[in-house]
Amino acid sequence: MTVDWTPVFVLPNIPLDHAVECEIAAIAPAHDSRVRALKRAHPTFKQFLNRFTDNFGAKFEPAVLLLDAAAPPSFRDVAALGSFRDVIALSTITHGRSLELRYPRGHRVLFGEAFAIYPWMLDRHYKDVIGSTPAILGTHLVSSFRGQSSPALFRTSLAASDIDEPLLAALLARWRRRYEAEEPAWDDVALMRSLNMAYHASLLPAGTDTTFYDVGRIVSLWVSAFEILVHPGGSGKANREKVFELIERTRWAIPASGQLAHDTGNKTKVKRTLASWLVQSLYDCRNDFLHGNPVERSTLLLATPQRTIFEYAAPLYRIALTAFLPLVYDAPIPSATDADAFGGFIADRMTFMDPQKTAEDALLTATQAPPEPGARRPRITRPAPQE
Structure with a gap:
């Protein structure tokens, strides 16, 4: 038809x-x-x-x-x-x-x-x-x-x-x-609703007149996109803790992504993943800009990579969607005796997981120092994925 x-x-x-x-x-x-x-x-x-x-x-x-x-x-x-x-x-x-x-x-x-x-x-x-x-x-x-x-x-x-x-x-x-x-x-x-907020967070902060204040405002929209995603409905509350809970449910493709090695929280520190630490950084940046706290361009920067937290918001949102949807490759594993079927399964799984690995690799750059001027940016090495 x-x-x-x-x-x-x-x-x-x-x-x-x-x-x-x-x-x-x-x-x-x-x-x-x-x-x-x-x-x-x-x-x-x-x-x-x-x-x-x-x-x-x-x-x-x-x-x-x-x-x-x-x-x-x-x-x-x-x-x-x-x-x-x-x-x-x-x-x-x-x-x-x-x-x-x-x-x-x-x-x-x-x-x-x-x-x-x-x-x-x-x-x-x-x-x-x-x-x-x-x-x-x-x-x-x-x-x-x-x-x-x-x-x-x-x-x-x-x-x-x-x-x-x-x-x-x-x-x-x-x-x-x-x-x-x-x-x-x-x-x-x-x-x-979350996707709508994330779309507006993905827009240019401003035009030729862009200042670091504009970038800080965009960071606040990304935080809202995360909170809308985790809101339980009704009279429930959406906050940073619920965003942490969502992020920590992620099935990581790279072992380093799942390491509970980063302090998050305020007075009471909790060891969580790098992704949750980046969520914390988004919140801290949002609070400084929207509450009128003293801010500078450096407020937007992550110390180790010397990149802005704004650059990590979209890959981090992909991680949140991975856990929310959830995005898992759940096709049944064929018998290893059927070489064609088993090979096809492996190829399909790799194709499905590749964007997830790309997002995780992107977040892992937050732990890497910036390259020396004129030097090639080092390639990320990652361990074999967990089964």
């Missing part, structure tokens, strides 16, 4: 190699067969996509957020569509940030603006463009439209290898469950 797709939004800041999708929704490049079919069926839609340039006049066609035309009404709500974008953005940015900590200065998607939804879109009759934000509501002719990508970041291409696929698959399943349910479970609501 042919599925009809409806274009809902465009995303001009993210060139895609291929569509990122599930059965109900997709963010697809302009060369996707569904987008090409829509351009053939609706010449005004083709005209609209052709009227985008970057800030220097180079033309491009933006990615398109598509929705199955037969999707239930709950999926057409802007909250569901925004959550779909958040799922894809966080599956990309957490992985990109992890890789950037290990191999700095790569060509990666690191900020949420890459997935920003453009405020102007064709109306449902494919006639005029409509602009809608909390600040504007208006309509105009397509022939007068001049779309642009963001002036604040480069249009960095996104390939399949840039996305944390195990995380994406798990989050898409939870996204669908959340918006299919007449009365969604609290943890599904909390997850989508």
Whole structure:
């Protein structure tokens, strides 16, 4: 059966190699067969996509957020569509940030603006463009439209290898469950709210006028993303202790990640993992900035690696999601006598665990001194994973 797709939004800041999708929704490049079919069926839609340039006049066609035309009404709500974008953005940015900590200065998607939804879109009759934000509501002719990508970041291409696929698959399943349910479970609501907060935490702290105060404000949003994730619902409380509990439930892929060797807490110190110690650092930084305590640029820095705590927030969030979802490879182990099946199991497990190991390796850089000027950054060595 042919599925009809409806274009809902465009995303001009993210060139895609291929569509990122599930059965109900997709963010697809302009060369996707569904987008090409829509351009053939609706010449005004083709005209609209052709009227985008970057800030220097180079033309491009933006990615398109598509929705199955037969999707239930709950999926057409802007909250569901925004959550779909958040799922894809966080599956990309957490992985990109992890890789950037290990191999700095790569060509990666690191900020949420890459997935920003453009405020102007064709109306449902494919006639005029409509602009809608909390600040504007208006309509105009397509022939007068001049779309642009963001002036604040480069249009960095996104390939399949840039996305944390195990995380994406798990989050898409939870996204669908959340918006299919007449009365969604609290943890599904909390997850989508947390992803929304994490998306806004992943945005640029500011523009050309960015100061360290702006980075401190962004750290506070990351702390909120963690607390929303662990909130028990009702009159329950979300706090640092509950975030610690979540982090400590993680099934670590690297033995060093699970070592209880780091002091956390205030007056009463408790030995926890490095990840929990980084949570403590996020909280300390958040409290200093939001409570008006004296702060300097050094307030954001971790002493050993001389990196900002902000850089560790996204990989740390991936660890929290690992425990929350939970992300475990639970396929049954085939008999070792079946060489093909056993080899396939090992390969699949390695593929599934690789993003988790990447996130853990990223956090372990917090224990490494910065390289000497001009020296190559040392590669992380890790023990064999535990079975």
